[in-house]
Amino acid sequence: LGLSPSKIAVIHAGVAPFFCPAATQEEDRAILRKLLPGLQPDFLYTVLGEDPRKNLDGLLKAFNQLPGNLRAKYQLVIGGTYRNEAIEQVMARVPGRIRSRILFTKYVGDSGLRALYRNCALFVFPSKYEGFGLPLAEAVACGSPAVTANASSLPEIIDYPDATFDPH
Numbered sequence: 046l047g048l049s050p051s052k053i054a055v056i057h058a059g060v061a062p063f064f065c066p067a068a069t070q071e072e073d074r075a076i077l078r079k080l081l082p083g084l085q086p087d088f089l090y091t092v093l094g095e096d097p098r099k100n101l102d103g104l105l106k107a108f109n110q111l112p113g114n115l116r117a118k119y120q121l122v123i124g125g126t127y128r129n130e131a132i133e134q135v136m137a138r139v140p141g142r143i144r145s146r147i148l149f150t151k152y153v154g155d156s157g158l159r160a161l162y163r164n165c166a167l168f169v170f171p172s173k174y175e176g177f178g179l180p181l182a183e184a185v186a187c188g189s190p191a192v193t194a195n196a197s198s199l200p201e202i203i204d205y206p207d208a209t210f211d212p213h
Contacts, residue, residue, distance in 0.1 A: 073160035090165035
């Protein structure tokens, strides 16, 4: 474009300082009790959405394939923007043996989101394509153990191949 390099500034994507590890979990747990009365102590968390590239169907299939003792121990908590009709359609397709282990959060606000990141046993991000992967970056910034698809930009956030998987 004929621009001088001195006139170009690279602005990297990042996470707000608000998303950080907790000094104590008491405040987070109080927030979660109020927001999500059905939340169980041991849960896997994800933030997705209705877009098929977010790979909710793949995540549900993988959760269903977990050994029975893990399915019984962990609740799968799904955050993101979902219409009620979409949740009903998803739940209608879910095998009965895992239906009671799934919780959709709906909107929780930043404090609720941060509390979920900080308290999950594992953050799972199965997306087939992301431009950046902000939920994954926020979860990691909060100190959440995390695994992600080895697709698009996501392995750049978790530079550890053992924590990535094929989204298909």
